[in-house]
Amino acid sequence: MSKFHYGVFVGRFQPLHAGHEAVIRSALEQVDTLIVLIGSSGQARTPRNPFTCAEREEMFAKVFKHELTTGRLILKPVSDHPYSDAAWCAEVQRAVNETVLADYNKGGVVLHGLQDIEIALAGYGKDRTSYYLKLFPEWGNVQLASQYGTFSSTDVRRQLFQRIPVISRSVLSAGVVEWLEAFVLTETFRALLEEAEYLDAYPGQWGRGPFVTVDAVVIQSGNILLVERGQAPGKGLLALPGGFLDPSESIKDAAIRELKEETAISDHKGEIPPAMLASFIDGTKTRVFDHPDRSLRGRIITHAFLFRLPERRELFSVTGGDDARSANWHRLGDLKSEQFFEDHWSIIQLMADL
Known part of the structure; x- marks a missing residue:
């Protein structure tokens, strides 16, 4: 014993x-x-x-x-x-x-x-x-x-x-x-190899950072707005609308810009203007996500904003744009962690209190 x-x-x-x-x-x-x-x-x-x-x-x-x-x-x-x-x-x-x-x-x-x-x-x-x-x-x-x-x-x-x-x-x-x-004879390995080669080349093209990015956690009536990534890394995975900060903008403006570019989010009047999107932001939930290993591309620090849209039976319309293959609403209860790019599922859990 x-x-x-x-x-x-x-x-x-x-x-x-x-x-x-x-x-x-x-x-x-x-x-x-x-x-x-x-x-x-x-x-x-x-x-x-x-x-x-x-x-x-x-x-x-x-x-x-x-x-x-x-x-x-x-x-x-x-x-x-x-x-x-x-x-x-x-x-x-x-x-x-x-x-x-x-x-x-x-x-x-x-x-x-x-x-x-x-x-x-x-x-x-x-x-x-x-x-x-x-x-x-x-x-x-x-x-x-x-x-x-x-x-x-x-x-x-x-x-x-x-x-x-x-x-x-x-x-x-x-x-x-x-x-x-x-x-190593499978298509899964082939896809992973292509991603590994992309990540190996990334620092030579863009440097190792640190980089500043933004992500939009957009919630409406029990649904979350997500994009499907259209290119490496994470091609085909679900992700939050977001991207890199431009030199001439604030972090909040970057989050709104990326949200509009990647989803063309609209109501019955057409695309929602930046000022209205800004009014949906819950300022108490804005958070920095900076785990050193959160991205395989390099040291990337993201700022996440929670957008609480008005509850309604008919969700705002969205269309994938920019580098997103598609943009769609997803019921929060249907999502699984293995569907997500990098740490985006962890971000959603903390921002949306799941």
């Missing part, structure tokens, strides 16, 4: 490599059951997060089939909350609590709380992304010496996303290699 009933290990596993495997096997020696939380789940694919949660689970199944079958290893998805550590902690706590109760109760002993269950967070302080190890003081700690080897998932992806992909067999298990060999 181990000192801890359950261990918790968090990672993105983009993709699962030998370093992750070594950490997981080390943790399994110190806990009865290891819960692996697959981070950055429910996001649109990007060159940084190219694999869905289901695909990463397939990689785990190829490497840890016995551990998964016997229940010693349990996989659960968790989403990103880049602007709220508290929200992320709450999601992790819920995922662990629900998993432990469901798993432990299978043994016939019904638990209603976790008072008698010893849980430990497993990990190593490899870099700034491991700050989460300090966010759960209620759990014990299983300290692992260090990451196996000198590589990371970033190195694996860098070799993968090339015109002639290189699959790093020296740091990937045979099952993961097999999975990736099939993946």
